[in-house]
Amino acid sequence: MASSEFAAEVVNLLRPRDSGVIRSRAPLAWQLFRAAREDRLIWMGPDSFAVLRAPAERRSGTDGRLLRWADRYWNAWILFGGLLALLGVALLLVALRPVIGREATIYGGFTVLLLVLGLIIIDQLTFQVRAVWRGLRSALGAPLRLETVASQTLPFEQWTLMLCHHVAATGAGALLDAVDRRLAALAGSDEPLACPRNAVTTAHMRTQVAAWSEPLPGAEDGSQIGVRLPRRRPVRTHPARETGAFFFICLGGVFLMLALFAVAIPAWELPACGASCAGRPVTYPAALEWIFYQALWRESPDLSAISWYSRSTGLMARVFLPLIVLVGVAALVYHVQYRRELLREVKAGTERLYRMNRVLLVVATEVERQAVLRRAAKGRDSEPRPDFTGGHPVYRLGVIGGADVVLAQTGMGVTSPVSAAYGVPELLREWSPRYVVMVGICFGLREDYQSLGDVIVGRQLRVINHRIGEGEKRDRGDQVTAGHRLVERFTVADPPPGARVWHGQLLSWDVLVDSPTLRNDLRARYPDALGGEMEGAGVYAAAVRDRTEWIVVKGICDWGREKTYDFQELAAGNAAEFVLGLIEARAFAHG
16 A cells, blocks of 8 residues: 555545544554454455444444554554653662762753643644644635535535545446445445545546545546445434543643652752751652642642752742643633534434324234234334323334334224224324224135235225115215325335235225125125225324325235134235335435
8 A cells, every 4th residue: 555646645634644643543464453353444455445434433332342443543642651661760769879879960950841842833733834834825815615614624524435445447336246245234224425526546546435435525637535325215323523622631741741740859959958858849748739739820838949950840840730720720611512413413313203104003903013013123122012191092012114003993984982083083182193904804806816815005985885776786975096105115115025016996895794695796896906994084084184194014814704813814914914014115205
């Protein structure tokens, strides 16, 4: 990778100097090792690999925490290591005092102190100069472009292709396909992927990534960043915000510096105080007490320093108090902003929950209810329990496929007090669903091509309401079409395993059909009907008055004659699998 066209540009992206002269991130080998540990490295060889990065690099759990800390705070580790090395040198000088002499020890210790302060001052001055230069360039230069702002913010807000290296002129598509698969495995198929141009090491691969991703609307040609759109629209984002915790890091650094100062003070005070050293900081605890008083802009009641070096160090220690105050104010501002962002996110999430579509599943028998509950519990740790707070008892199945799913059981038919005709209106008032789906079992009318266990989607519902006169029988029931959005979604749904799905007309009649003669009469009178059931008319009547979309989906358990219970579980299970499978596919999350 070091010999690639844009290797230096990629290294500056992965290892910037954000806070001073020291690079802010760990060496590239360390970052690749960490990415491999977290399964973010897509490796196809030393000349073809890519690395993904999570939004703001947030990770849960403790696995690999030391690697993450070492990477994200590399400059702090290097600075801290340098301070420890200089402290070791200072301690070595103190230990060698009998050999090198008192004067050499004093001057050597003071030199070490100056080196420590110089390292810190140079690092902080570099940071301040760069910050001022960026501010002046932003204020006096050309206005920021859309892609510039996007390249600075998107990598912190969503998944990012942080490194892409491919040398050969062919095979780029295989690497990008592998990136797609790994992103889907790590974040799901509804996450976008930011693709910075300066994260790609070769010109050929930059062209491939630009064609593979989408430019931002309004961005110029050759944009600094593109976005690989997900297969599904993302549900939420998690922007990174500063929490203000850097105040405690600064506070710990100040305590460490004061502790280091206290190491050298006794070596300066002992030669200066002569024979009488009472009230002088000639021991490490006394020096520590005296320097902390100085940092608080106070004089110790029991101690005072006499040497010039000690007094100079005390003056330098007084700088820390205003520094801590300024950092504390900045940290408080950041923390307040962070909490406001969290509150906005919470409110936005709550609003999304309020706007979430609710799907009411209605069943009429025990076998139908158990089939839906078994299918809803698949892959979940907890089982749904009854909820009696809304009057009519329901089972809250939770959020499935981006929709809030509720299950209710009514009685059979449409005439009893507990039937769908009376229960569904109450459910509509209490739960305000966007969609109502009647799920269950029915009898089939076309055994010449249907099979027991097949599922019928009632695109049309024919309500049977006979008027019988002298020598005549007329049908005065409604013939209605189910909700168009539900019809569209169920049309493209995958059938349950081992069963077929039939779309067409269902008969709804408050009569349990178990007669060859009656069943043949229905088959002849309604040649377009695929089957019949008993509760759909009640669901339809209630949903239409409430302006709620509805549909009836039922599995064939018999042929309307010589009824048995042998295929009821199969038919109910296939209908539940068909409906809940479509819900899990996010068919009801939008629209």
